[in-house]
Amino acid sequence: MSTMIDPATKIKELTVPCQNDTGKPSTFVLTDTSLYVNRPDDTTWPEILVSLRYVLWAETKDGSLEVCLLTQKKPVGCLRLVHISGRVPPAQQQDADAFAQAVLEAAYQGVKKHRHVLILVNPIAGPGKSRTHLNKKILPILTAARCTSDVTVTAYYKHAWEIARDLPLSRYDAIAAVSGDGIIHELMNGFAEHKNPTKAFQTPLVPIPAGSANALSLNLLGLEEGFDISAATLNVVKGRPMNVDICSVTQKDRRAFSFMSQAIGLMAELDLGTEYLRFMGDSRFIYGYLRGLVLHRACPVKVSIKVAQSDKDQMVEDLRAGEAAAARHLQSASDAPAVGINGNGGDAVVNGDSPTTQADTDLPPLKYSFGEQSGDGWIVFEKPVLYLFGGKGPLVARDLMQFPMSLPDDGYVDLVIQEKLSRKVMLQAMDGAERGKTYWMDTQHYFKAEAYRVEPLQNTSCLSVDGEEYPFEPFQVECHKGLATLLSPYGVYNVKFDVPKTT
Numbered sequence: 001m002s003t004m005i006d007p008a009t010k011i012k013e014l015t016v017p018c019q020n021d022t023g024k025p026s027t028f029v030l031t032d033t034s035l036y037v038n039r040p041d042d043t044t045w046p047e048i049l050v051s052l053r054y055v056l057w058a059e060t061k062d063g064s065l066e067v068c069l070l071t072q073k074k075p076v077g078c079l080r081l082v083h084i085s086g087r088v089p090p091a092q093q094q095d096a097d098a099f100a101q102a103v104l105e106a107a108y109q110g111v112k113k114h115r116h117v118l119i120l121v122n123p124i125a126g127p128g129k130s131r132t133h134l135n136k137k138i139l140p141i142l143t144a145a146r147c148t149s150d151v152t153v154t155a156y157y158k159h160a161w162e163i164a165r166d167l168p169l170s171r172y173d174a175i176a177a178v179s180g181d182g183i184i185h186e187l188m189n190g191f192a193e194h195k196n197p198t199k200a201f202q203t204p205l206v207p208i209p210a211g212s213a214n215a216l217s218l219n220l221l222g223l224e225e226g227f228d229i230s231a232a233t234l235n236v237v238k239g240r241p242m243n244v245d246i247c248s249v250t251q252k253d254r255r256a257f258s259f260m261s262q263a264i265g266l267m268a269e270l271d272l273g274t275e276y277l278r279f280m281g282d283s284r285f286i287y288g289y290l291r292g293l294v295l296h297r298a299c300p301v302k303v304s305i306k307v308a309q310s311d312k313d314q315m316v317e318d319l320r321a322g323e324a325a326a327a328r329h330l331q332s333a334s335d336a337p338a339v340g341i342n343g344n345g346g347d348a349v350v351n352g353d354s355p356t357t358q359a360d361t362d363l364p365p366l367k368y369s370f371g372e373q374s375g376d377g378w379i380v381f382e383k384p385v386l387y388l389f390g391g392k393g394p395l396v397a398r399d400l401m402q403f404p405m406s407l408p409d410d411g412y413v414d415l416v417i418q419e420k421l422s423r424k425v426m427l428q429a430m431d432g433a434e435r436g437k438t439y440w441m442d443t444q445h446y447f448k449a450e451a452y453r454v455e456p457l458q459n460t461s462c463l464s465v466d467g468e469e470y471p472f473e474p475f476q477v478e479c480h481k482g483l484a485t486l487l488s489p490y491g492v493y494n495v496k497f498d499v500p501k502t503t
């Protein structure tokens with residue numbers, strides 16, 4: 001056996017002779033966490049060792065053993081789909097059947113097989129490669145994993161919104177969006193208008209990163225895999241439902257939902273002001289930041305905040321505790337059999353368009369009606385700011401970990417208020433921003449908030465909600481604990497904050 005495997009972890013092994021008599025035999029080893037394949041005669045993939053998470057399928061059919069998996073050619077690089085198949089001699093048929101069965105069960109521990117997925121493809125997202133990704137990577141992986149899908153190419157602005165609003169709830173195990181974060185924003189807001197909004201929000205959403213920032217994908221999969229179409233498709237196949245908070249954003253009598261961010265000042269301008277540079281991918285945000293540095297504008301606002309926590313050291317402690325709790329939860333979920341809430345072997349299917357109850361039809365009521373906020377637990381911040389940024393999920397782009405303390409369902413929106421800085425400090429702040437280094441800056445005020453209200457004092461900026469433009473006028477944000485559902489491989493954001501405090 002290969003030195004790559006610890007013999008103590010071995011569960012099953014299968015060695016089958018090569019089809020031509022001169023070749024060497026192939027060896028397959030299942031361990032408690034991985035699959036090892038050794039096929040010395042294969043010139044492209046002679047030796048593969050992958051975690052069971054990357055195994056898409058294993059079966060014997062018509063006298064052949066077939067294994068499909070994702071792996072990398074180099075330690076750092078995109079995942080690639082590999083089909084392995086070979087004939088099994090009749091005398092070994094039973095062993096091969098048992099081996100394939102054991103691999104399949106281990107690979108889908110606690111996860112339902114054969115998911116049925118709705119794929120929405122935004123043809124104009126980011127650099128415009130969504131259709132290519134669909135045909136070259138996404139559909140082949142779903143087919144290899146024996147998943148089925150319906151595909152809709154979005155044809156106009158808010159098409160995804162309408163699809164979510166009218167979605168038959170029993171039809172799909174998940175909705176995958178081959179897009180940027182804009183389509184996820186539309187889906188969430190469509191769910192809010194569904195006749196069963198609370199149930200609609202239980203439909204798991206999965207981003208497949210074809211936009212510019214792809215922040216949600218980065219947060220779910222991490223910096224290494226967050227831009228990898230294959231890794232995101234694997235999340236469609238095997239991710240586990242993870243509840244996430246979303247926020248109501250109210251302006252006068254309009255109520256919208258935000259799953260990711262609300263920004264005014266520099267951070268809104270660098271996003272909305274560079275839409276015409278979509279072809280640049282996420283480099284447009286760096287350009288936008290540098291342009292903001294040259295303009296050097298403040299954004300005068302009054303901010304009222306219902307603060308849950310503002311002590312930075314305490315927030316780091318709470319983050320660690322939250323991550324540990326999520327890891328324990330994930331472990332118990334993978335030990336459990338894949339029985340869904342219907343008891344039908346579906347891990348994610350919601351209960352369909354069954355008769356609704358009062359709780360299903362109602363969105364969570366707003367605790368704070370639109371207007372001046374003061375009193376118990378509310379504080380006021382009234383200084384010119386460079387930007388204000390509220391949100392869920394640590395990374396807002398590959399180069400900026402704006403909310404390092406964010407947890408998926410702690411019930412709080414993280415709110416950052418950045419005081420105006422000199423141009424020199426603005427430039428210095430870029431160093432380490434992707435690791436969340438700005439968190440420790442004294443001029444960066446960080447709150448865990450139940451709610452907040454912003455009143456612009458001059459009409460000089462813009463408001464971005466999940467990267468979409470909203471009217472630049474007073475708005476209120478209120479967080480709803482665990483209302484929406486995403487698929488996640490880890491049960492927590494896969495982004496680590498490891499910047500020590502500097503005194």
Ligand SMILES: Nc1ncnc2c1ncn2[C@@H]1O[C@H](COP(=O)(O)OP(=O)(O)OP(=O)(O)O)[C@@H](O)[C@H]1O
Nearest residue numbers: 126154155156157158179180181182211212213214
């Ligand atoms: N066929 C279409 N024609 C015009 N607009 C569309 C079409 N399909 C979707 N859209 C709109 O495209 C907008 C941008 O979507 P998306 O977020 O997927 O891409 P992006 O903005 O390039 O990525 P990111 O949000 O990561 O920056 C959405 O507002 C959506 O309504």
